[in-house]
Amino acid sequence: MFPGATTDREAASYVVVGAPLDATTTFRPGTRFGPDRVRRFAETYDDYDRRTDSRFSALGVGDAGDVRPWDDAEAYLDHLAAELRSVTYDDAVPLLLGGEHTVTYAGVDAVDPDLLVVCDAHLDLREAYDGTPWNHACVTRRCLDDLGVDRAVIVGARTGSEAEWDRADGPDVTVVPPADARAWIDALADDGVSEESVYCSVDIDALDPAYAPGTGTPEPFGLDPREVRDLVRAVAPSADGFDVVEVNDRDDGQAAALAGKLLREFVFAHGDGR
Template sequence: MFPGATTDREAASYVVVGAPLDATTTFQPGTRFGPDRVRRFSESYDDYDRRTDSRFSALGVHDAGDVRPWDDVPAYLDHLAAELRSVAYDGAVPLLVGGEHTVTYAGVDAVDPDALVVCDAHLDLRAEYDGNPMNHACVTRRCLDDLGVDRAVIVGARTGSEAEWERAADADVEVVRPEDARAWIDALDGDSFADESVYCSVDIDALDPAYAPGTGTMEPFGLEPREVRDLVRAAAPHADGFDVVEVNDRDDGQSAALAGKLLREFVHARASAADGRVN
């Protein structure tokens, strides 16, 4: 169980769902261990959050466990989306813990947002990778082209194929480079997503690998942890769904610890904004 996620499912405002998919990882596998590691390395965090003057255990979080994957990735994503959609139908916010980034497709499918705000080292705008359109390297493209997301903001992207950069030049994509991220995040205000429903996704490889080495495709010159934290805080009040993905078991827990802390930051920020306290 995610620490502090003690609310019964029927009364929950937020529902943690693990999605340990590890089917299309292209360099260092191990995302199947991500959900368990995120739970484990979140055990040391204090329940009380000083900034929002709230206790995580009092915010209505339930841990529904993992949705175990199988070989048929499209079928698994459909099933996962159905599980997450049931959370949304009950008026709760799904908190998806991956697993490879492909699982974001299910989260977006479930909540049907206007905008996808994603932290990622990679553009993930490929039409296919190794002949597979349902690959972690294609997930943002699939959300735009197949699920009808109006726009995607990719924060921290610093690599991609030539074709991906061409796709990123289209009007429905905004790329915020790591060197521009601090100023872009600081310029966000309460009106930045005011007219949109948002899905917020954090690929842990958006952070510099000095902070998050336990991930499949490391890319140097990345984001700082506080930058990602502040983006999550800004997006949370407008977000109908959240995920953190691409954590594997190839470090000493740094990536999982960051992932768990970001999940908690999302809940604290969204709950406090809903209560009219801290934005």
């Protein structure tokens, strides 16, 4: 159980769901350990949050456990989306713990947002990779092209294929490189989010690997933790779903500790903004 997620599933305002998918990782596997690892490294965090003057355990968070994956990624995503959709039907906010970034497809499918805000080192706009459109390198493309998301903002992106950069030039994609992230986040915090429905996804590799080495495809020159924290705080009041993904077991807990803290920051900011 995620620490402090003590509310019964039926009464919860937020529901943590683990999705330990590790099917298409292209470099260092281990995302199957991500959900449990995030829960474990969140155990030391204080329940009380000074900034919002609230307690995590009092905000109605429940933990539904993990949705165990199998070899057919497409079928698994359909099943995971149904599980997450049941959370939204209960007027609760799904909090998805990955697992590889592919699981974001299920979260977006369940929430059906107008805007997808993604923190990611990679564009993830490939049509297919390693012979499949369900690779984690394709997830933002799938959300735009298959699920009808109106617009995606990819914050922290610093690498992609030539074809991906061409796709990113489309009117439905905005790329905010690391050098511009602070100004974009500050403007978002001042002006808010205009779209009616938002889904927020944090790929932990958006952060510089100096801060979060435990991820499958680390990419230098990334975001710092405060930038990602402030983005989550700014987006949360308008968001109907959240995930943090791509944490693996290849470090001493730095990535998992950040992921758990970001999930808590989302809940504190969302609860404070209601």
